[in-house]
Amino acid sequence: xxxxLSYRADPGxxxxxxxxxxxxxxxxxxxxRDHTTLTLRAVxxxxxxxxxxxxxxxWFRPLTGPILALTGVLYTVPSxxxxxxxxPYLGIGVAxxxxxxxxxxxxxxxxxxxxxxxxxxxxxxEAAEGMGYGRWGRLLRVELPLALPGILTGLRLATxxxxxxxxxxxxxxxxxxxxxxxxxxxxxxxxxxxxxxxxLCVLLALVLDLFxxxxxxxxxxxxxxxxx
Amino acid sequence: xxxxxxxxxxxxDPLNWTNPGGALDRLGEHVSMSAVAVLLGCLVAWPLGLxxxxxxxxxxxxxxxxxxxxxxxxxxxxxILPLTFLGFGRPAVVVALAVFAVxxxxxxxxxxxxxxxxxxxxxxxxxxxxGGQVLRRVELPLAVPYLAAxxxxxxxxxVATAALATFVNGGGLGEIIRFGFGLSIAVGxxxxxxxxxxxxxxxxxxxxxxxxxxxxxxxRPLRRxxxxxxxxxxxxxxxT
Numbered sequence: 001x002x003x004x005l006s007y008r009a010d011p012g013x014x015x016x017x018x019x020x021x022x023x024x025x026x027x028x029x030x031x032x033r034d035h036t037t038l039t040l041r042a043v044x045x046x047x048x049x050x051x052x053x054x055x056x057x058x059w060f061r062p063l064t065g066p067i068l069a070l071t072g073v074l075y076t077v078p079s080x081x082x083x084x085x086x087x088p089y090l091g092i093g094v095a096x097x098x099x100x101x102x103x104x105x106x107x108x109x110x111x112x113x114x115x116x117x118x119x120x121x122x123x124x125x126e127a128a129e130g131m132g133y134g135r136w137g138r139l140l141r142v143e144l145p146l147a148l149p150g151i152l153t154g155l156r157l158a159t160x161x162x163x164x165x166x167x168x169x170x171x172x173x174x175x176x177x178x179x180x181x182x183x184x185x186x187x188x189x190x191x192x193x194x195x196x197x198x199x200l201c202v203l204l205a206l207v208l209d210l211f212x213x214x215x216x217x218x219x220x221x222x223x224x225x226x227x228x
Numbered sequence: 229x230x231x232x233x234x235x236x237x238x239x240x241d242p243l244n245w246t247n248p249g250g251a252l253d254r255l256g257e258h259v260s261m262s263a264v265a266v267l268l269g270c271l272v273a274w275p276l277g278l279x280x281x282x283x284x285x286x287x288x289x290x291x292x293x294x295x296x297x298x299x300x301x302x303x304x305x306x307x308i309l310p311l312t313f314l315g316f317g318r319p320a321v322v323v324a325l326a327v328f329a330v331x332x333x334x335x336x337x338x339x340x341x342x343x344x345x346x347x348x349x350x351x352x353x354x355x356x357x358x359g360g361q362v363l364r365r366v367e368l369p370l371a372v373p374y375l376a377a378x379x380x381x382x383x384x385x386x387v388a389t390a391a392l393a394t395f396v397n398g399g400g401l402g403e404i405i406r407f408g409f410g411l412s413i414a415v416g417x418x419x420x421x422x423x424x425x426x427x428x429x430x431x432x433x434x435x436x437x438x439x440x441x442x443x444x445x446x447x448r449p450l451r452r453x454x455x456x457x458x459x460x461x462x463x464x465x466x467x468t
Contacts, residue, residue, distance in 0.1 A: 076388070078431050079392070080391040081425075082424070083405070084408070084424025085424045087420060089231065092413060160298050163299065163301075164299060164300065165301075182395060184307070185307040189310075194304065194308060202299050206299070
């Protein structure tokens with residue numbers, strides 16, 4: 001009588017498999033790199049468009065409604081539909097993925113930046129005016145720094161949701177980690193592959209978020225030590 | 229022929245609508261899938277959100293839940309759930325969609341109860357109402373505008389997300405787009421664009437319909453003030 005378990009040659013289909021990660025490290029790393037660069041480029045472009053837009057909305061109050069409404073409508077359009085609108089023109093490639101994720105990140109950044117700028121107390125604004133600051137000087141030296149926490153919140157939200165959104169790029173074959181997740185689904189539901197892609201996505205979102213928190217702390221030394 | 233002309237051509241072909249697996253079938257799938265998902269989300273999120281709001285605990289939990297779902301890719305959830313006990317097929321897709329409906333429903337239910345004037349709550353207590361009665365007869369009616377706002381956000385979000393169900397062969401209008409991509413841009417460009425138009429039109433009309441419903445269930449005197457309140461509730465979702 002033997003209690004020895006029979007050796008299973010079949011590796012099965014585990015949720016977590018270090019073996020998979022080791023054997024496919026090159027593919028996984030390439031996907032991760034693709035994902036990271038896509039996310040960073042998208043957030044950077046979105047910020048470069050969104051912050052001036054927010055300033056325009058802040059300076060010219062009547063424009064606030066239309067700008068927020070426009071970005072809001074964009075947000076209503078499903079991501080897959082947006083891919084469908086853009087792909088026939090920009091083709092299959094990075095440009096399409098980038099434009100879609102930039103459009104989504106825009107709203108979040110604009111809304112938070114406008115909220116941040118509007119939170120600047122009117123006494124502060126008047127004091128700055130009294131000290132002889134012009135419109136630009138006031139914006140760059142007083143209002144933007146004070147709105148920085150709001151802007152950073154927007155950037156953080158945009159970054160996290162962009163990481164998740166990039167995966168939809170699989171529809172045109174440029175989804176970064178989404179590629180791995182979807183391939184796992186097609187490879188006979190290979191769970192380890194799907195899980196690796198998912199966890200790396202969440203991890204990437206977490207790392208980028210913490211990075212932005214760190215940047216925020218460096219840029220707003222006057223808030224340090226305060227709670228919240 | 230440019231993609232727009234192709235798309236118009238595709239949309240004008242009646243067979244593309246009425247064929248098995250045509251646009252009408254897909255529309256039915258899309259709407260029924262979304263409706264079940266939103267209702268499922270309501271069943272989970274509303275009681276929980278109202279209760280958390282009533283007891284005043286769990287604010288951190290609400291923010292955590294909404295932030296977590298923000299970071300998990302839709303695609304991942306759609307692929308992972310069919311591999312669990314739910315099995316491959318429609319139920320798994322519906323549950324995945326319901327997960328994305330929960331954060332706005334939960335956050336708005338919580339905020340809706342929290343924003344009730346404490347004095348009103350105390351008055352109700354003073355009249356001898358029990359905790360359950362306060363929740364049901366005072367806090368719940370006053371939270372209705374928030375619940376409606378959350379429902380609208382959730383519905384739009386689910387309808388938009390349901391387009392991705394096509395990746396796991398879940399059906400819905402997304403199928404039209406994915407088949408188009410399968411044909412390559414040159415051939416399928418029109419179909420891709422047509423599918424995109426259909427999905428976008430559905431999402432926008434759901435948004436408009438529920439915006440109207442939201443307005444209707446809001447008592448008239450509250451309507452003007454509520455615009456700001458809605459924004460605050462929406463901010464609760466995004467954690468700002």
